[in-house]
Amino acid sequence: MKYNARVSSSQRKNRKVIFTAPSSVRRILMSAPLSSDLRSKYNVRSIPVRKDDEVQVVRGTFKGREGKVVQVYRRKWVIHIERINREKVNGSTINVGVDPSKVVVD
Numbered sequence: 001m002k003y004n005a006r007v008s009s010s011q012r013k014n015r016k017v018i019f020t021a022p023s024s025v026r027r028i029l030m031s032a033p034l035s036s037d038l039r040s041k042y043n044v045r046s047i048p049v050r051k052d053d054e055v056q057v058v059r060g061t062f063k064g065r066e067g068k069v070v071q072v073y074r075r076k077w078v079i080h081i082e083r084i085n086r087e088k089v090n091g092s093t094i095n096v097g098v099d100p101s102k103v104v105v106d
Contacts, residue, residue: 026074030100038105049079049100057081059102066106073097 002009021029031046032055039045049055049072056066067081078097085093 023074026077027072030072030074030077030079032100032103032105034105047105049103049105054106055079055081055103056106057084057098057103060098062096062098070095072100079103 008014018029027048030049032049033039033046034042034044035056049069051069051072053069054066055069057063062081062084065081065084067083069079070082071080073080076097077099079100080095081098081103084098085095087093
């Protein structure tokens with residue numbers, strides 16, 4: 001149930017807000033949960049991911065892999081982590097984008 005008259009519960013309007021969000025708002029939306037020891041230490045559940053954070057992937061193809069955040073790609077809603085890449089047909093390697101909600105900040 002909605003409590004604030006200024007907030008819409010319309011799916012269409014909420015999707016529009018998310019997908020047209022500026023970079024400053026995307027920073028907050030691209031948050032990742034903290035590991036259990038950091039959560040108890042700082043009493044914070046999640047933080048916005050930023051460059052040079054140590055993260056561990058907990059979902060998907062790269063589950064269990066750890067690394068440092070190389071880039072936060074706000075336009076595509078993904079983060080790039082070192083050593084998580086794939087090889088193209090021509091032999092060059094590219095970073096694979098990972099959703100920030102699928103990682104844990106160590």
